[in-house]
Amino acid sequence: MTTISQDDLVDSVADALQYIACYHPPDFVRAMARAYERETSVAAKSAIGQILINSRMAAQGHRPMCQDTGVVVVFLKVGMDVHFAGNDTLQEMIDQGVRRAYLNPDNPLRASLVAPPLGARRNTGDNTPAVVHVELVPGDALEVTVAAKGGGSENKARLAMLNPSDDLIQWVTDNLPSMGAGWCPPGILGLGIGGTPEKALLMAKESLMTPIDMDQIIEHGPRDDIEALRLEIFEASNRLGIGAQGLGGLTTVLDVKIKDYPTHA
Template identity: 55%
Template sequence: MAKRIIEADDIIASIADALQFVSYYHPEDFVLALKRAWTVETHAPARHALLQILINSKLSASNHRPVCQDTGVVHVFVRAGMDVCIIQSGRAVTPSFQTLANRAVAQAYRYAGNPLRASMVRDPLGSRTNTQDNSPAVVHIEWVEGDTLSLTVAAKGGGGDVKARYAMLNPSDSVADWIISQIPTMGAGWCPPGVLGVGVGGSPEQAMLMAKQSLFSPIDIHQLQEQGAQDAAQALRLDLFNRINALGIGAQGLGGDTTVLDVKVKHAPSHAAMLPVAIIPNCAATRFISFELDGNGPATLSPPNPDIWSGIPQALPAQHGRQVNLDTLTRQQVAQWRTGETLLLSGKLLTARDAAHKRMAESLRLGSPLPINLHNRSMYYVGPVDPIPGEAVGPAGPTTSTRMDKFLPQLLEETGLLVTIGKAERSQPAIEALRHAGAAYLIAVGGAAYLISQTVKSARIVAYEDLGMEAIYEFTVHDMPVVVAIDTQGSTLHKVIPIQVQA
């Protein structure tokens, strides 16, 4: 049988193009499912959050800027026919999909027209130095009969993967009951609503891989509801979809009708004594695309039909909320805020994430001065995308706040920090620390990063520049919309079970 010849450079170009494509285009079925959830949502805070995500999706598509500041860890799933021959510069080469994928990632993430955030760190047990170009990719290769080369390229955000769960159940245990027990403990850091992937059977590592791969199939739960389950896997999907949404976690954990847009299940044969189960969610930054290469050049990727965003405005409706001047903010003013209240922030806003918090905590432990004064300041948990001409900052949505919880009591007590801003719930110790300090916690909508960045009028790095996207910035914002999630009395907004975070 004749070999199918495919140029290595076409593989690199196709993966790089796909990474740019998925950074700003949601899959059509995902947008339509979000619109359906927004249309039927009866809980006002969740409905408003869904609208922000939809507007963000529309703006990102039209401006070719990322839907989320976390532009993801790159996964490349390769299904290669044994009769495919990869050549480079006319010479047959041993296929090194890892090398090709890494080159594509570096090319895509450094593209000047739409730079993407580099989030990967090397040496996870050591210095955790950023690789600067988001390589390496995570590559999965499956060799099959034939002469086709099929690829699925995904950019998986940390907010979803960090909520992955795995268990080895007894064969007599209920898979559905175990999954339902896990959903509240995941919190809202994965930016619901999204799709939940489930892997059942196989070996432990197979279950995790199946859970992730199940996410790359079309959203079709409503068709399944109409036709009814035809097998055990479909019955599990329907059961989980109904039970998870009945929990009332809702969009961004704010309560409401839709926590999952769909539930996907993949399964494989397993040992008679084993029942491995894994779950992984896709967040509001659902980014993946599949394509084939046939030897006639790079893949052609078709943009979504713009009609999918029909009925979605170009901007948020006129905001009604308490105007807050961050530059003159006092503890007395913060004490007047109440949980669930909308605020519109203007003025100077500091940013900090994990690495900056760790560094500040070490300085405080050693009695060294911090590089910035935090007294009566407000801090936003974000690692933004680099800007392009005309932008003060690239997409700048919130990161999950619980990761900063172990540092919060010390910062509140020793620096006079007054307000923190992020996404999702906080742990009980963090809630108590906020109440004790008379401080407040606000939330921005995860999945609305590009929309939020439009409120940032200027940005400059003020500390820890060597940390890259984790450096401390000072933003100047105007009417940045947030909601009071925890007020100075310790009253909390979220409908999920607060997570206990180890110090």
């Protein structure tokens, strides 16, 4: 049995949110650098260069890399032998961490949430509540994955009920141009396939939490059907020429992630 104190979880969430507001993960920086080197469009190359410069300035100055510091999404994998010491619910503990991070006087983050979603739409003031997903797993460990999803990308989500005979790649390439540049390409596409509607959306979000590895797939070739599909969608998406910040160019997406699940016949 592992006992995790409420304060430790709150501190971990707060620290994670402050960190991800200011630092891009290394895999993203490397992928952007490769895209910069390959780019032939002057405008797109300049846009990618500005993103990389901004990333460095945010890290060095410990300031948010974007004014939109996002809706907090937390994935918890809770071991069956984990016990939480404290009286608050998991939602309440996560929200305490969010509140502490966004109201940090040394580096305040923009609060973007409004409630209710219809009507008055008043800012909640501290970016709570977070969106929390909990999965019980074997063992005595707790895994916490924290994301801050900006509205520019989050509001571009799409859900479709496709027939098995429908062309998924065509569906993706039909939808990408309609999203404009508000999702700040180059980015990463996450797709959830199968299950039920809510399962598909959740899988799409979860898929984005894995490292960028498209260059490895290109180098060694697809090892299974999912990797082959990822590569096909990646190539088809980049052929659209949307490019960095919608300015045209070679790189619209840095990677395509897919999770799937059995579904009704």
